[in-house]
Amino acid sequence: MYMWLQLLIDILLRIPRTIDARGDMLKICRSQYLGNDIEQKNINDFESSYSLNDAVLWYTRDTFVYRLLNKAFRTEDIELLFQFRFFIVDLYEQLKRLHAEFVILQSEGHIITVYRGQLMVTDELNKLHQNIGGLILFNTFVSTTTDLSIAIIYSGEGGSRPLFESVVFQMDIDKTSSAEKPFANIEKLSAIEDEKEVLLSMGSIFLIESVEFRNNYWHIKLTLCDEQNEKLKSLATHYKRKIGQTPTVVTLADHLWSMGEYDKAERFYLMLLTHLSDNHELMPFVHHGLGLVHLDKGNYSSALSYLNKGLKLRLLTLSPNHSDIAQSYNDIAEVYRSEGDYEEALNLHQKALDIRQTASATNQSDLVETYNNMGLLHDFREELSDALNNYSKAIDIGLKILPDNHPQLAVVYLNIGNTYRKLEDYQHALKYLEQALNIFLQSLPSNHTEVSNTYLGIGSVYLYEQEYEKALAYYEKSLEIDRQMLQPDHPDLALTYHNIGHVYLKMEKAEKAMECFQKTLEIQNIALPKFHPHLGETYSSIGIVHEKNSDYKKALQYHEKALETASHSLPSTHKTILKFKSRMEKMKEKLML
Numbered sequence: 001m002y003m004w005l006q007l008l009i010d011i012l013l014r015i016p017r018t019i020d021a022r023g024d025m026l027k028i029c030r031s032q033y034l035g036n037d038i039e040q041k042n043i044n045d046f047e048s049s050y051s052l053n054d055a056v057l058w059y060t061r062d063t064f065v066y067r068l069l070n071k072a073f074r075t076e077d078i079e080l081l082f083q084f085r086f087f088i089v090d091l092y093e094q095l096k097r098l099h100a101e102f103v104i105l106q107s108e109g110h111i112i113t114v115y116r117g118q119l120m121v122t123d124e125l126n127k128l129h130q131n132i133g134g135l136i137l138f139n140t141f142v143s144t145t146t147d148l149s150i151a152i153i154y155s156g157e158g159g160s161r162p163l164f165e166s167v168v169f170q171m172d173i174d175k176t177s178s179a180e181k182p183f184a185n186i187e188k189l190s191a192i193e194d195e196k197e198v199l200l201s202m203g204s205i206f207l208i209e210s211v212e213f214r215n216n217y218w219h220i221k222l223t224l225c226d227e228q229n230e231k232l233k234s235l236a237t238h239y240k241r242k243i244g245q246t247p248t249v250v251t252l253a254d255h256l257w258s259m260g261e262y263d264k265a266e267r268f269y270l271m272l273l274t275h276l277s278d279n280h281e282l283m284p285f286v287h288h289g290l291g292l293v294h295l296d297k298g299n300y301s302s303a304l305s306y307l308n309k310g311l312k313l314r315l316l317t318l319s320p321n322h323s324d325i326a327q328s329y330n331d332i333a334e335v336y337r338s339e340g341d342y343e344e345a346l347n348l349h350q351k352a353l354d355i356r357q358t359a360s361a362t363n364q365s366d367l368v369e370t371y372n373n374m375g376l377l378h379d380f381r382e383e384l385s386d387a388l389n390n391y392s393k394a395i396d397i398g399l400k401i402l403p404d405n406h407p408q409l410a411v412v413y414l415n416i417g418n419t420y421r422k423l424e425d426y427q428h429a430l431k432y433l434e435q436a437l438n439i440f441l442q443s444l445p446s447n448h449t450e451v452s453n454t455y456l457g458i459g460s461v462y463l464y465e466q467e468y469e470k471a472l473a474y475y476e477k478s479l480e481i482d483r484q485m486l487q488p489d490h491p492d493l494a495l496t497y498h499n500i501g502h503v504y505l506k507m508e509k510a511e512k513a514m515e516c517f518q519k520t521l522e523i524q525n526i527a528l529p530k531f532h533p534h535l536g537e538t539y540s541s542i543g544i545v546h547e548k549n550s551d552y553k554k555a556l557q558y559h560e561k562a563l564e565t566a567s568h569s570l571p572s573t574h575k576t577i578l579k580f581k582s583r584m585e586k587m588k589e590k591l592m593l
Contacts, residue, residue, distance in 0.1 A: 005137065005203065006203050008078070008259075009202055011251055012088060013088070013089055013092055015247055015248065015249065015251075017086060021085060024083050025084055025085075025087060026047055029064050029065075029068060033064055039063065039064045042063045046058065052090045052094065053094060055087065055091040056091065056186050057191055058087075059091055059141065059199075060143075060186070060189075060190040060192055060199075061191040065087065068084070069087070072084060073140030073202065074139075074140065078264050079267060082249075082252070082268075088202075091141065092201060092202075095182045095184055095186075098184035098185070098186065098189075099183060102183070102198075110175055110176055111172050111173065111174060112146075112172075112183075112198075113172050114144035114145060114146055114183075115144060115145055115147070115148050115150075115151035115169065115170055115171070116143070116144045116145070116151055116154075117150070117151035117152055117153065117154030117155035117168045117217075118154060118155060118167055119160055119165070120164060120165050120167045120218075122165055125167065125218060128220060129211045132210060132211060133207070133208065134208055135207060135208070135225065136206050137203070138200065138202070138205075139202060139203065140202050141201060142199070142200040143198075143199055144171060144197070144198045144199070145195055146196045147195075148170075152217060155217045156217075158217065166218065167220060168219055168220070169222055170220070170222065171224065172222070172224065173224040174224060177224055181200070181201045181203055181204045181205075183199065183200045184198065185197070186199045205225045206222035206224055206225060207223045208221075209221040209222060209223055248282060249268055249271070250272065250282050250286060250289065252268055253268035253289055254285075257293060257296070259445055259448070260449050262293050262296055262297050265293050266293045269290045269293065272286045283313055284324070286310075287307070287309040287310035288331070290302075290306040291305075291307030291332075294306060295307075295331065295338065296449070297487055297490065298338075298486070298487065298490040298491045298527050300335050300527075303335045304332065304335045307331055307332045308332065310328055311325070311328035311329075311332065321358055322355075323355070323356065323366060326351075326352040326355035326356050326370075327366070329351045329352040329355070330348070330349065330352040330366075330370060333346075333347075333348035333349045333373065336348065337377055339528070339529050340528070340533050340534070340569045342380055342569065342570075345377055346377050349373055349374045349377065352370050353367075353370045353374065356370055364397055364401045365397075365398070365401060365402065365408065367393075367397050368394045368402070368409075368412070369394075371390045371391070371397070372408075372412045375387045375389075375412075378390060379418065379422070381570075381571075381574065382575040384419055384422055387415075387419050391416045391419070398412065405439050405443055407439060407443045407450065410436040410439035410443070410450070410454075413432045413433070413439070414432070414433060414436040414454050417429045417430070417431070417432035417435075417461075418457050420432060421457070421460055421464065424464070426465055429461050430458065430461050433457045433458045436454050436457075437451070437454045447481050447484055447485055448481075449482070449486065451481060452482050452485070452492070455474045455477040455481070456475065456495070456496060458474045459472070459473075459477075459499060463499070463502060463503055463506065466506070468507050471503050472500065472503045475496060475499050475500045475503060476500075478496050478499075489523050489526045490523070491524065491534070493523055494519070494520045494523035494527065494538075495520075495534070498516065498517065498538060500516045501515075501541060504516060505545065505548070510545050510549060513541075513545055517538055517542045520538045520541075521538050521539075521542070524538060532565070533570055533576060535565050536561075536562040536565035536576065537562070537566075539558045539562035539565060540558065540580055540583060543556070543559040543562065543583065544583075546558060547590075552587050552591050553591065556584060556587035556588065556591065559580055559583045559587060562583075563580040
């Protein structure tokens, strides 16, 4: 998660300044303080007198700037941070200028020690205590002092117990550290005098050295880190290159989409859709981004509409073999795959592959995506050898050009694991799924939907190995993320309920299984096309519950419905079709007894 916040900060700092950025910020501030005459006056003062060298002064004053900006950082309110982008850049740049002077003046030794006193809830303190040797990220600008006694006063010296603990951070900073996270003495510029204040940049990462109790407060020793570790540093560098030197609002929206923040990404794309002209050069990317958001939210009709519009706009200005055209074909194919139209999906992926192989010298990572997606299609068609062959091509290319902890590689490992599960090679399945999970937890937020998908895959391995308690535990982890990140009618949520239902079936808890399958069916009837094969699986699962309850007539009806549904999108020789036919025959035999 640290890396994604760092990249978000990097994008905010480098988005080109617009004429109306300052006005956007003040408009939001005025709306936040309607009816507050004092703050309205402060806003007017800011509007009339602010210059870029006043950023530190305004940040240290107890007014709307400090309150709203820190609220935005604390709550990770991306929209509010975006509205404050011009001030954030000014404050960062002023701190950077002061940093150079500060380091030169600190002639004695190379370590600078500063302190920060504050109140902290017990749970947060316990987390720090348990994470000694780990890292802590300050995702806002941090006010500190060179005077320990001032920090102790700010800690409250135990006066707020038991609700809050008094904490003093000791922060040891190597003054040769990277200037990308600047720090400087601001006491001559601060609105607060006599506090020997040193301001640290947002995004500063510290190693937790020790946590110990001293004279009515907790003393927490930290050491500033330049980066988290070499692997994450390599991954961050890769993403920074991808972001480029002059990111746009589209870059910010794309980044939010990558983090799984689909609603936030959508709001930025829609903002651009409203403000840009129809022929603006960014408009194809906006439509494409909205298509990806709707795809991941399970809104397949809207996804197809936006992605097709993006493709149409790209074809107006780009050559037919441009890599962006291939990307459009690839992502439209993913919509068709999600809808169960595997033939059309395969045709479009083949189009994307033909283009990408032509441009392979410069777009190798695109080939990783295409081979992975084609592998996924073969997997759904039960062509498992072809699936593994495509995944192998994706991995071979990916390991040459991507950091080995890149989430794109983890997606392929996840799919390989699921294919080995279908082949009943559970040892290899678990190996690849755990490899995927390890990378995802390093490189993505812990509540990302890819983490959920991996928990689901691991749970399924344990289900087939008849370790039902373990399977249920992993499925519940997946469900927790899905409920948090997805819409209530998202097809992936239905899939999780379906898998939990199967665990209950194996545990001979037919009533609980039926509850899960009914939830699955309710979501799928809203989210999926009428003849999607996943609906067939759900009908058949409900049939199995009726079979468990010895209601063979109803069981047969549901298995017949399953076969009718799946036959619209799967070939007659498909394993799923044969499975449904076998279950029907079994019920017919039961009814004849």
